[in-house]
Amino acid sequence: MLPDMTMKRPWLRLLALLALLLPVLSTPAFAQDPPSSDSSGDTMIVATREAPPFAMRTADGKWEGLAIGLWDEIAQKEGYDYRLVEADLSDMIDGLPRGEYDASVGALTITAEREKQVDFTHAFHSTGFGIAVKSGGPDWLSLLASFFSMSFLMGLAPLILVLGFVGFLFWMAERRRNEEEFPRDIRGLGSGFWFSAVTMTTVGYGDKAPRTPAGKIVALVWMFAALLITSTFTGMLASSLTAGRLGGEISSPADLLDKKVGVIGDSAAEQWLAQDGIASDASFDDASAGLAALEDGEIDAFVHDDPLLRYLLRKSDLGDVRLLPGSFGRQDYGIALPPGSPLRETIDRDLLEQIEGEEWKGMLTRALGDGS
Incomplete structure (x- = not known):
């Protein structure tokens, strides 16, 4: 009965054919393999x-x-x-x-x-650049020259003016009743200046002392004011005689402008120095070669990644080489x-x-x- 019907109705033959093919199409042989984690398979x-x-x-x-x-x-x-x-x-x-x-x-x-x-x-990892320099002793010529630098003299001038003014007040208060220590003539001004100076430095030789109430009041006020002035002047002196002068000539990137600086060629340190207008005078293949050249005096400073320099100096015996405190610029690895x-x-x-x-x-x- 069924064969006769399929022969007369073509659509029934199509359904029968699909019924025969369905199990074959659903087999794994026709399923697509999932992609592997390394589809290329290359190293x-x-x-x-x-x-x-x-x-x-x-x-x-x-x-x-x-x-x-x-x-x-x-x-x-x-x-x-x-x-x-x-x-x-x-x-x-x-x-x-x-x-x-x-x-x-x-x-x-x-x-x-x-x-x-x-x-x-x-x-x-985020870090910065390090500057390696030689561990030299104090540069005494640079230190001596600092005492005659404009910055030092500019800091000294206000102090001399203050000492002169306070000395003048002492002289005005003491010249009538203490003429022996503060004469009425020009010598009295010198005595006042001397007394104000030794009082400020807390030396107090005892060769001169205020006798009048006004002089004692001036001396008392000056003693307390001198503490503040002394600390301020000490800071100005420290900025004039920088740590770089006391421990070497290089204390910051600004000191590299007129120095012979070594770097690794095509490195980020070379680009960083160029941005600040600092030319690199010597190029090395690796940091160890640069540090060796620094120790031999071929260059004045070697600039490289701070953690790399710190690690190498910890592992090496380069006793004459040190890193400046801190790091400079910024790097991201x-x-x-x-x-x-x-x-x-x-x-x-x-x-x-x-x-x-x-x-x-x-x-x-x-x-x-x-x-x-």
Whole structure:
């Protein structure tokens, strides 16, 4: 009965054919495989360079360090297969848009100029620049010259005027009844000046003293006023005879203008100095070479990333080299990726999870000290 009906009604034949094909179409052979986490299956090429303690090579040739460990945690979490290759600083940036590397990891500073060529992740460490100088003794010629500088004389002049005015008041109060110590003639003005000076310095030789009530009142007021004046003058003297004069010629970036300064070529430190009009006179391949040149007297200062300099000086025996207190400018370290990299969002998320943890903070403190 059914064959006859299907022959007479074509639409029934179509339904029968679909009924036969339905089990075949629903089999897994026709289902699409889900995409893998690494669809390409290629090994990522990651560029790095020596920048202790963020990236450094061990004796057996393996790479380790703060940035390397951070990248390895991200790669393990996302299932990235990667291989680290060494590159110079400029190539770590230039090689990304050329397709030579899939990422660059190390102590890479995020700058506007570099951002034009590559994409950076979120910063994983913020710091500044350090200035390394020789640990010399006091520069006595510079110290002596400071006593004759205009700034020192300008600070001394008001003090002399105040001493002269107070001395005049003493003389006016004492010249009639204490003529022996404060004569009525011009010598009395000198005696008043002398008395005001020794009173201010709390020396008090005792060769002169006020005898009149007016003189004693002036002396009492002057004693208390002298305390304030002395502290003010001490501050002015300290600013004139700067710490740089007492401990060397360089105490801030401003002192580098007429000095021979060394940097690493194409580094963020070189760009930072150029912005302030400071020319770098010597270029080095790495920080260790720059510090050695500084110790040998080939340059007057070496400017580089503060945490890198601090780490190297802690691990080295460069006793004649020291870092200026504090850091200067600002740097943010990030991971560099090719422009438009689809991995950026994923890496950013994993990176932030890592650096917000206590383990990362502890690693920074152990590697860089409390000043990390």
